[in-house]
Structure formats: structure tokens, C-alpha cells
Amino acid sequence: MAEKVVLLDFWASMFGMRVRVALAEKGIKYEYREEDLKNKSDLLLQMNPIHKKIPVLIHNGKPICESLIIVQYIDEVWNDKSPLLPSDPYKRAQARFWADFVDKKVVDAWIKLRSTKGEEHEAAKKQFLEILKTLEEELGEKPYFGGETFGFVDVAFVTFYSWFYTFETFGEFSTEAEHPKIIAWAKRCMQKESVAKTLPDQQKVYEYVLGVTKRSLGE
């Protein structure tokens, strides 16, 4: 039976990108549908009535929501190539822990970075750099968070690389200067076709965010 895979997504979403990277890693053909987040499609509202958010994977008509849940689903269903999660339960628990860490910390820190000034902004910048430091320590000397091969935590975090120029500009810091290992790791991931073909240009993301920020500030 032919598989039908549809992805409801938004080009700049680091969460949607995770799903795109996973689908590419597995060589899965799918239909990409761009959502206008200010005018969500009936399909999106029907497929994700609880959160009304992208990404949503629709596999043979059935929806799966929440990017990390979708990536695990993809890994379990298309289990013939490019395993993303480790087979060992302890290593699997660690991978889930670090992907969860990225989810819990990075976005909140970014929101603080873009919406504060003065002392609060300085604190937000400090917090953001602490998070990168923690991730850098976890990476250690490994080529990937997954160890020898690109895995779940790499998928969870590398999509944020397309937002680095944005973070750095709003945050007034240089990731290369502060955390060069993270940049080295990201560039290593970008050598993979699944990542290179998925991540949008950092400048494009910045212009998008600038536009959104200006509109929200009424500038």
C-alpha cells in the first residue's frame, strides 16, 4: 500500500525543521504544506484541535503532533535505516532528556532575549549563554550529541542553528567566540544533506523575525 505522508509546517519553524530533517534522513517522500499562522487552514485545525500548532505529520490520514513525538514516531515506523534514537534504553533516556532540555530552555531564553532591554536583557543574554555552555559540555569531544552518529538530540537542536544569526544579533553576542564547539558541531551536521537541504538561510530567518518584531512593536 502506498504511504501517504503530509507535513503541515511553517518554513521558519525550528520545530517543523526537525520533522523535515527526520523525513529526509529516512528518505521518506511527503507532501509539504506551508501554513499561514495568521490564517490557519481547516486541515490544521482539524488535525491538531488541541494545540492548533505546526508541525503536524499526517500519515495515511492520521495526525501526529508535537515535533519530538513526531520524530520518535518516524524513527519507530521507518526503522529500516538511519536510526535516530539509540537502541539501549539508558542511552535512549539520555537522548530524550537532552531533547527535552532543548525544548524547555532554548525557546524561553530566546523569548526573553528578544523582548527585554537593559538589565533584564543582560540577564537574558547570560541565561542564553549558560544554556549553550551546558549543551557544549554535554557534547564534549563527541562528533555528535548522538555519539558517533547523528541522532535524536542533534535533530532536536541543529534546527536552531538557522536561528543563530537572529539570536546573536538580538542578544549581542557571537556563538563562535563564546562557544566554538557548538558552531563546529553545527557545521558538521550541515555536511549532511538532510540538514543542509532543510535549514533555511540564517539571514532569511533574521529578516522574517525582524519583520514580525517590527509589526508587533508597531514600528
Place this chain on the structure above:
Amino acid sequence: MAEEVVLLDVWASMFGMRVRIALAEKGIKYEYREEDLRNKSDLLLQMNPVHKKIPVLIHNGKPICESLIIVQYIDEVWNDKSPLLPSDPYKRAQARFWADFIDMKVYDTGRKLWSTKGEEHEAAKKQFLEILKTLEEELGEKPYFGSETFGFVDVAFVTFYSWFYALETFGEFSMEAEHPKIIAWAKRCMQKESVAKTLPDQQKIYEFVLGMRKRLLGE
């Protein structure tokens, strides 16, 4: 080799209770260690340096953190009895989605019920009842969220039952009146030894929350 299982926890934590239920479901012997959150043990800080939170499961000296990650780990390692996650990948994705929904929504909104006043409190009450309605709809006519058998989502949510009296009292509503199916489901779960022996008395939790509220609001 003898398994060594240690759980760092706090008696009133609905997150810690999830782990205790999973361990009981699987018949795993373990050492329970009560933490004082105002004076965290060196062991806790060493085993969970990133979040410094309970619960932490220590299996043969190696830590696993985050309650839902721990429950999945327990289910994968002790896979000979009482499966908590479904074997079908799609059903597994749905189970993860609903457990994640509970994590995202129930605790934070519930907390506002006992820690806020006035308009904020009214908004929190409305939001909390909406959340319960959504969960009640998801449960439908099934005996458990896991369908015929007690599963992952049941473990994720039933621990909040011990907090219901506190939440109802501070929230100024009756669970039984507003969402009787949830109460029926919770009582069904309480017929299981693993749940009944784990969940503390609702009155005890109420007194604990009363104490926290006094400290927070100075009443």
C-alpha cells in the same frame, strides 16, 4: 547481578508518584529517599545537576531524570510485565501526546488555583475546567486512557488525583459535579494496588498546599 534501584523523591510530588506507580506496576524493589527541597542532598545535586529536581531514578548508579522519561525507561527495561506504553507506534505517539498535554497544562494551571487571587484566579479556574473537559473527552467511554488496560497516560494523570481535594477547595469547584467521568476513572485506577499504595491521602496534600499558600500569599 542484583539490580540497585534508588528513587530520589518528595512524598507530595505528583511527578514522583508517577515513578512510584510504574515501579509498583512492574514489581520492582527499590530504595526510596525523601528529599527536602529547601535543602537538597548532595546526591540529588550530583545526579541531576542540570535541573536539580526530583524525581530522579538511579539504576545501578546511573541517573535518569524527568518523570515521563523515567516511566518510559522503566517500561523499556522491565518489559516482562504490565506494559505501560502501547506496542503500536501510532498509539504510542498518541499516548506520548496526551502525557505531554498533561505536563504542559495541568500542573501550571493547577498551581494558579491555589497561588492566585481575584481575576487571575477566575481565569485559572476557567482554564483548569477546560483542561479537565478536554481530558474527559479524550477518555470518552474507555475504562482507562490506555483503553482496556491502565497505561502511560493513566500513570501521567492519576497522580494529580491526590491533589484534587486541594485543587477543588482552592479552585472553588467540585470535580464530581463538573467532570464526573474523571472521578469515575480515578476511582477505577485507585482499585489498582500500585495506585492505591502510592497516592497520599488528599487531606494530607491539602494541608501541605495550605502551608505553601500561606508562605506564598502570607495568609
